Amino acid sequence: MLTKIHNFSAGPGILPAEVMKKASEACINFKNSGLSLLEISHRSKDYVEVMDEARSIIKQLLELGNDYEVLYLGGGASLQFGMVPYNLLSDSGYAAYVNTGTWASKAIQEAQKIGRVSVIASSEDKNFSYIPKKYTIPSDADYLHITSNNTIYGTQIKEFPKSNIPVVCDMSSDIFSRKVDANQFALIYAGAQKNMGPAGVTLVVIRKDMVGRTTRKKLSMLDYAVHIKGESMYNTPPVFPVYVVLETLKWLQANGGIAWIEKMNNAKAELLYNEIDTNPLFYGTAAKEDRSYMNVCFLLHKPELETIFEKTTKEAGISGIKGHRSVGGYRASIYNAMPIESVKVLTEIMKEFAIKHG
């Protein structure tokens, strides 16, 4: 008998058990067609329905109107680091970026290969442990780029900046985890492998007026206009990952949508942060007001206890809580599909650990 595994992996991360069951079934017999989802044409009626539904559910969940387009693209969010400036950064203009960690830094580096970039705010001075605020957004920049949640440093934007220029947001690690007014963004992108589905597909939500902003000669696969025209099927899409995204979002919707999951996510995060703040052995690494409700980073006051803490958590079936090397210690990723019961297993262990080793 296997120990139940509590999957705190930072991404690819936990997905709902019932979604994985559906994915498993679709590998054998998709929609009772007698064919596997892995071998059907993406132009078949059964699959076109999946893609259409996968695009429309995004608009429902984000409450977006017809001024937005929804795309599912291959290549990962890392490809979007390049595609965003390739499509939006003009030859004579510049783009404003806020640097809140590893992924924002990569987005900046890629944009610099395309054109001029101004880093208007950064939290690099304190190892990205907080979210910069009160910066001035230049009114003449082509767009502002921000990262809503930083998996590695465990910080999250709680209040989005008011901006008169288009705002592009990398929401890879917290999309669909909380109520956000999506209409304030010109473009949102998110790798699927946290709250949405498996690795291999990236969501792009783009306001239509963002298309055709630059005259640069574009490779078709890097041109949002081409993918919009192709209804996200300009080329063969990542068929299976898109299906799993749809099933994950249907699970979210059926259970009460974003209002429901936000309540759950708050309860999980508060439970864990409360334990960190009251337990004498541990401390959090991110500024309290900027703490991520998706990735909870914490350290032991006494690093000599690390080996035994890791042994204890492992024995309890806790998986994937080792922190990123840039921060060290522990990172518990508590994405949408993580049940509060798993967080309780972790907090109970922390409590017992304090009694034994405090």
Place this chain on the structure above:
Amino acid sequence: MLTKIHNFSAGPGILPAEVMKKASEACINFKNSGLSLLEISHRSKDYVEVMDEARSIIKQLLELGNDYEVLYLGGGASLQFGMVPYNLLSDSGYAAYVNTGTWASKAIQEAQKIGRVSVIASSEDKNFSYIPKKYTIPSDADYLHITSNNTIYGTQIKEFPKSNIPVVCDMSSDIFSRKVDANQFALIYAGAQKNMGPAGVTLVVIRKDMVGRTTRKKLSMLDYAVHIKGESMYNTPPVFPVYVVLETLKWLQANGGIAWIEKMNNAKAELLYNEIDTNPLFYGTAAKEDRSYMNVCFLLHKPELETIFEKTTKEAGISGIKGHRSVGGYRASIYNAMPIESVKVLTEIMKEFAIKHG
């Protein structure tokens, strides 16, 4: 009880039943870890093993040495249409392309966005129904680009051109279907969704001396050097599709490898072409010497019989044989995983159809 479906789809196409069973199981419990393959970290030991094995099995099957690198990338072969010239086509040089159909034409269009292109041969004059031969390969071009098999027009290169310049080959639709000396190519790319696995991942095999050929400032995700350095995990790879590719290639290897599958593929293609050539109702569209052994294109002499032929094949469980609109009629794709029994079902129907309607 479902009728058995005979999947002649042009791609995504048929995969071995036992591979789909393994994929289905991995969605629930991967390598007995208690976790689904869809929710595990790509940096976990269990998955790094998959990627390593998936890279090494390519070298075994293609008999390649250490002068080649193997990459699994997102974005599809269509992204390679751009990445190839982006990495290999110099600012002052030009690239030579052979135009054998829709996909080659797209590759040419994308290359023209990067630099100078010379189309040195084309079969467009006869609706791409043959493979151009006896063209002269310019010795000063940066590379020659060819397409080994043309899904839409049902043609296939039987003898690869001798070239003194690096040869890049799009093998999306016939890789691993027949014995080919892979060492003659500088770069091979192939979307997975025909003989290798599901949609969502593309194989790139690149000879190391092809890296760093151009000084152009490159987006990281479009730079082969970056992916080589990252051992095909510069960013989160398409985890599940790569796993299914590995299982498909292990199936191929366990059954006798390329020598075995080539024999099978020859038998299937000869059976079907023989029926087309002897049946009074049908005729093939491709030049006989250039006929594809993967995609068999044929038409009815009397188009008025189409409706009834389609009804007859559908009732027999035959799926996906409608021809592409560029050619019309029928296209039976008989990829590696297609059993000869399914081809026999089709040829029997054609025989009976001739008796009834001939």
